[in-house]
Amino acid sequence: xxxxxxxxxxxxxxxxxxxxxxxxxxxxxxxxxxxxxxxxxxxxxxxxxxxxxxxxxxxxxxxxxxxxxxxxxxxxxxxxxxxxxxxxxxxxxxxxxxxxxxxxxxxxxxxxxxxxxxxxxxxxxxxxxxxxxxxxxxxxxxxxxxxxxxxxxxxxxxxxxxxxxxxxxxxxxxxxxxxxxxxxxxxxxxxxxxxxxxxxxxxxxxxxxxxxxxxxxxxxxxxxxxxxxxxxxxxxxxxxxxxxxxxxxxxxxxxxxxxxxxxxxxxxxxxxxxxxxxxxxxxxxxxxxxxxxxxxxxxxxxxxxxxxxxxxxxxxxxxxxxxxxxxxxxxxxxxxxxxxxxxxxxxxx
Amino acid sequence: xxxxxxxxxxxxxxxxxxxxxxxxxxxxxxxxxxxxxxxxxxxxxxxxxxxxxxxxxxxxxxxxxxxxxxxxxxxxxxxxxxxxxxxxxxxxxxxxxxxxxxxxxxxxxxxxxxxxxxxxxxxxxxxxxxxxxxxxxxxxxxxxxxxxxxxxxxxxxxxxxxxxxxxxxxxxxxxxxxxxxxxxxxxxxxxxxxxxxxxxxxxxxxxxxxxxxxxxxxxxxxxxxxxxxxxxxxxxxxxxxxxxxxxxxxxxxxxxxxxxxxxxxxxxxxxxxxxxxxxx
Numbered sequence: 001x002x003x004x005x006x007x008x009x010x011x012x013x014x015x016x017x018x019x020x021x022x023x024x025x026x027x028x029x030x031x032x033x034x035x036x037x038x039x040x041x042x043x044x045x046x047x048x049x050x051x052x053x054x055x056x057x058x059x060x061x062x063x064x065x066x067x068x069x070x071x072x073x074x075x076x077x078x079x080x081x082x083x084x085x086x087x088x089x090x091x092x093x094x095x096x097x098x099x100x101x102x103x104x105x106x107x108x109x110x111x112x113x114x115x116x117x118x119x120x121x122x123x124x125x126x127x128x129x130x131x132x133x134x135x136x137x138x139x140x141x142x143x144x145x146x147x148x149x150x151x152x153x154x155x156x157x158x159x160x161x162x163x164x165x166x167x168x169x170x171x172x173x174x175x176x177x178x179x180x181x182x183x184x185x186x187x188x189x190x191x192x193x194x195x196x197x198x199x200x201x202x203x204x205x206x207x208x209x210x211x212x213x214x215x216x217x218x219x220x221x222x223x224x225x226x227x228x229x230x231x232x233x234x235x236x237x238x239x240x241x242x243x244x245x246x247x248x249x250x251x252x253x254x255x256x257x258x259x260x261x262x263x264x265x266x267x268x269x270x271x272x273x274x275x276x277x278x279x280x281x282x283x284x285x286x287x288x289x290x291x292x293x294x295x296x297x298x299x300x301x302x303x304x305x306x307x308x309x310x311x312x313x314x315x316x317x318x319x320x321x322x323x324x325x326x327x328x329x330x331x332x333x334x335x336x337x338x339x340x341x342x343x344x345x346x347x348x349x
Numbered sequence: 350x351x352x353x354x355x356x357x358x359x360x361x362x363x364x365x366x367x368x369x370x371x372x373x374x375x376x377x378x379x380x381x382x383x384x385x386x387x388x389x390x391x392x393x394x395x396x397x398x399x400x401x402x403x404x405x406x407x408x409x410x411x412x413x414x415x416x417x418x419x420x421x422x423x424x425x426x427x428x429x430x431x432x433x434x435x436x437x438x439x440x441x442x443x444x445x446x447x448x449x450x451x452x453x454x455x456x457x458x459x460x461x462x463x464x465x466x467x468x469x470x471x472x473x474x475x476x477x478x479x480x481x482x483x484x485x486x487x488x489x490x491x492x493x494x495x496x497x498x499x500x501x502x503x504x505x506x507x508x509x510x511x512x513x514x515x516x517x518x519x520x521x522x523x524x525x526x527x528x529x530x531x532x533x534x535x536x537x538x539x540x541x542x543x544x545x546x547x548x549x550x551x552x553x554x555x556x557x558x559x560x561x562x563x564x565x566x567x568x569x570x571x572x573x574x575x576x577x578x579x580x581x582x583x584x585x586x587x588x589x590x591x592x593x594x595x596x597x598x599x600x601x602x603x604x605x606x607x608x609x610x611x612x613x614x615x616x617x618x619x620x621x622x623x624x625x626x627x628x629x
Contacts, residue, residue, distance in 0.1 A: 073354055073356050073357060074354060074357050076403045076404070078403070082360065082362075082381055082444045083360050083381075083403055083444040083446075085357065085358075085360060085446075087353075087354050087357055114598070114599055114601075115599060117598055117612075118597050118598045118612050119355060119451075119597040119598075120355065121355045121356075121599060122353070122354055122355045123354060123355070227606065227626035227627075227628075228626075228627075253599065253601060254600055254601030254602060255594065255595070255599070255600045255601070256594055256600070257356065257406075257407055257594045257595065257600070258406060259401070259403065259404050259405060259406045259407075261403075261404050262404050263402075263403065263404045263405075264404075266403070266404050268356075268401075268403075268407075270356065273594075273600070273601075273602075275601065275602070280592075280602055281591070281592050281602050282592065283590070283591070283592045284429045284430040285429065286565070286590075288591070288628045288629050289628065294628065298604075301606075302601070302604070305607070306604060306606060306607035307607075309607040310607055
């Protein structure tokens with residue numbers, strides 16, 4: 001598909017045009033945090049000036065727009081004739097995510113595998129199908145980013161329909177999917193013809209940006225690490241099981257299902273959950289993961305051994321949020337390095 | 350528009366409740382809109398469903414009726430927590446939620462033309478009962494059928510009327526036992542733990558598959574007894590229990606290594622199990 005060019009100066013008018021037809025979600029200044037250091041969150045935006053395209057990595061990932069932290073599955077009401085179950089109406093307007101970071105888009109195909117295998121999750125895929133994803137290349141990756149170790153990059157294209165790469169006062173527009181082509185075709189006044197020279201400039205920029213990712217991990221050895229490796233017990237004693245890493249993670253997808261209400265009326269909800277929590281696997285008669293180390297092992301093994309065994313990819317895109325936000329200083333890249341070094345040392349013996 | 354929500358249950362009427370023991374009840378359920386006895390639910394014995402009392406929550410239980418049964422399904426629930434308490438408080442005519450069937454059931458096709466030994470403990474007889482009736486309804490397709498079933502006490506034996514029917518049949522062998530101290534004066538069965546009784550029964554190894562369900566500690570010792578009797582790990586089939594929410598491989602809590610009990614199980618052969626991480 002032919003690439004395009006978008007002038008920075010045209011972005012407000014383009015967003016205005018999109019808002020007339022679709023829900024637009026993008027990085028914007030978080031109001032809750034506005035008296036502290038400015039931080040971006042992905043929010044629904046209502047005017048072009050809400051959008052903050054060079055915000056850096058938003059505090060939370062994009063996953064809540066497909067897999068909400070609290071989702072009403074249905075309401076129930078007991079009447080004379082029995083139980084009446086009503087599912088909520090889903091949003092019918094199309095949705096455009098404008099300005100997602102490539103790592104957050106890359107996480108979506110990873111989650112698609114889980115929500116799609118066996119019985120498909122209908123509401124998740126409804127939202128996926130109704131959303132077009134426009135990513136913007138990362139101009140200034142953070143020192144906690146490690147996407148290049150997981151197959152991504154600041155100009156990565158996985159999960160995106162359109163990628164914007166800033167080149168001076170224009171964006172190079174990579175059209176990546178049919179949905180992306182439809183979006184670009186819908187706004188011909190703004191998405192203009194691009195010269196071959198612009199493509200070359202984009203490639204140069206992509207290479208330069210990739211070099212800015214300095215944090216590296218090698219997740220491959222974790223594919224072979226033993227479940228009963230003695231290292232597991234010492235690795236993360238400072239972890240306080242708060243679950244922040246799992247909630248901020250764009251690929252963590254574990255959930256709980258709870259009823260809210262009484263026997264007359266209420267709703268069943270799906271809620272984000274975390275393998276860090278003791279209750280996560282606790283049954284009335286047994287608890288397979290009573291100690292902390294078992295729960296952290298589950299997190300690492302799920303991301304770098306179990307999911308790869310099932311889907312041939314890691315359950316991690318290297319966004320670095322868990323590294324940046326852990327209150328106890330647990331650094332997953334350091335954990336991976338220590339496990340890898342320990343394995344190598346033992347193999348050398 | 351989207352289809353029916355993946356996690357939305359079918360509303361079912363509780364047609365009948367049988368009190369099996371002081372803490373186990375069996376619930377007969379059919380969809381509210383197919384109450385005329387014509388409902389056919391396609392599933393394999395050993396598969397499970399998510400059963401819910403609206404307002405109290407959902408929990409996984411094995412399907413306890415045979416797939417050959419037309420008109421309804423049954424599940425047997427032991428009272429031991431919030432959702433199970435809510436089930437025990439139900440009356441006939443109440444409505445509940447059901448979604449399923451889920452998971453991999455017993456390998457019925459592999460059992461055909463073989464001798465089958467069913468080894469159950471306590472409420473663990475529920476999924477076996479589904480399979481036993483399935484086999485009995487196609488009796489000519491199988492070799493010898495042997496049931497070894499035990500509970501803590503005579504009062505804890507489930508499906509007592511059906512146990513009597515099985516004892517009376519000449520085309521199967523049924524051996525019942527209760528744990529030492531669990532017998533009463535009327536008890537005519539064995540007294541002893543299930544693994545020990547199984548070793549006395551000593552079923553033929555050749556051309557035989559063993560299906561066992563019960564408390565984890567019982568399964569552990571049953572497996573040891575079977576290996577001692579000469580059975581290979583491939584001949585031993587069991588069913589696991591783990592905490593589950595979705596039942597369809599997404600909520601992320603029932604995995605043992607890369608396998609999901611809800612999706613790859615709950616039925617596993619011992620040959621498969623012994624290679625899994627010890628976290629269940």
